Structure formats: structure tokens, C-alpha cells
Amino acid sequence: MRVVITGRPGVGKTTVAVRVASAASRDMRVAGFVTLEVRRGGTRLGFIVRDLATGEEGTLAWVGEGEPRVGKYVVRLDTCGLMGRAASRGGDLLVVDEVGPMELKCPNFEGAVLMSLGMYPHALLVVHRSLAGAFAGRIGATLVEVTPDNRDRLVGEVLAMLRG
Numbered sequence: 001m002r003v004v005i006t007g008r009p010g011v012g013k014t015t016v017a018v019r020v021a022s023a024a025s026r027d028m029r030v031a032g033f034v035t036l037e038v039r040r041g042g043t044r045l046g047f048i049v050r051d052l053a054t055g056e057e058g059t060l061a062w063v064g065e066g067e068p069r070v071g072k073y074v075v076r077l078d079t080c081g082l083m084g085r086a087a088s089r090g091g092d093l094l095v096v097d098e099v100g101p102m103e104l105k106c107p108n109f110e111g112a113v114l115m116s117l118g119m120y121p122h123a124l125l126v127v128h129r130s131l132a133g134a135f136a137g138r139i140g141a142t143l144v145e146v147t148p149d150n151r152d153r154l155v156g157e158v159l160a161m162l163r164g
Contacts, residue, residue: 004143006144006145011151014097023159024159031052034049046062047061049082051085075105092121092122093162094124122162
């Protein structure tokens with residue numbers, strides 16, 4: 001089973017993914033990565049990627065000058081390898097947070113995610129809202145939108161879908 005979650009920025013997509021991964025890890029081998037905001041004093045400075053299996057972290061993007069850019073953020077291409085390794089470990093559940101403009105700056109990121117899907121019977125992918133419908137259709141996933149009204153109950157619903 002494959003599930004794609006999407007929604008507007010700040011609605012709780014990553015929180016849902018982290019909670020699903022945590023709950024699933026009780027009886028499934030979970031691999032993949034999550035992307036977490038780095039804030040200081042209420043200001044978002046950038047994003048880090050955390051490997052769910054090892055806890056290894058790397059900087060995905062940071063406010064600054066340089067290329068490639070997504071808005072005010074410079075994407076650190078040296079973190080692409082961490083995301084690829086995290087997604088290709090194999091297991092029962094692949095979690096990818098997220099497939100979006102920053103991650104897609106990594107050469108072959110989309111191809112690596114698509115290839116990794118074959119290594120897992122179940123997958124949960126957080127996909128940027130501009131890409132979600134097409135991406136979900138392409139991989140045969142159920143598309144779920146996270147909203148303020150459903151985000152708390154989605155953890156249980158997504159777990160039920162993934163466990164089938």
C-alpha cells in the first residue's frame with residue numbers, strides 16, 4: 001500500500017509522517033527520512049533531513065547566497081546522498097518527507113525514490129501540493145490531504161491504510 005499526504009505549508013504533514021513512522025516502528029521495519037524545520041526566535045533558518053533508521057542528520061537547505069536556490073534557501077547538494085541512503089535501506093515501510101522543490105534539486109532524487117519504492121511493501125510519502133496529484137497517480141498511491149481538522153486523526157487512518 002502506498003499513501004501520499006499533502007497539504008498547505010505548516011498544516012502538519014511532517015508531524016503526521018513522524019507519528020506514523022513512530023507508531024509503525026513497533027511492528028514494522030521503518031526506513032526513509034523526514035525533513036525538519038530549523039527555527040530561531042520564530043524565524044525559519046532552514047531545513048535538516050533526518051534518517052529514520054540511523055538518526056543521521058544533514059542540512060538540506062539554509063537561508064543564504066548560492067545555488068541551487070528555492071526561494072530564499074540554498075539547497076545543499078551534499079545532503080542528497082543521505083536521503084538516497086535513507087530511502088534505499090529496505091524494510092516494511094518507506095517514509096519520504098518530502099518530495100518537493102528542494103529535494104528535487106538533488107540530481108536523480110525522483111528516480112531514486114521511485115526505484116526505492118520497489119524495496120518496500122508499504123510507503124508513506126509527503127509530497128508538495130503542486131506535485132501531489134500527479135505523483136500519487138504515477139505511483140498508484142492513495143492521496144490524502146492534511147488539514148487542521150483531520151491532522152490528529154490521520155495518524156490512525158494512515159496506519160490502518162498501510163497495514164491494510
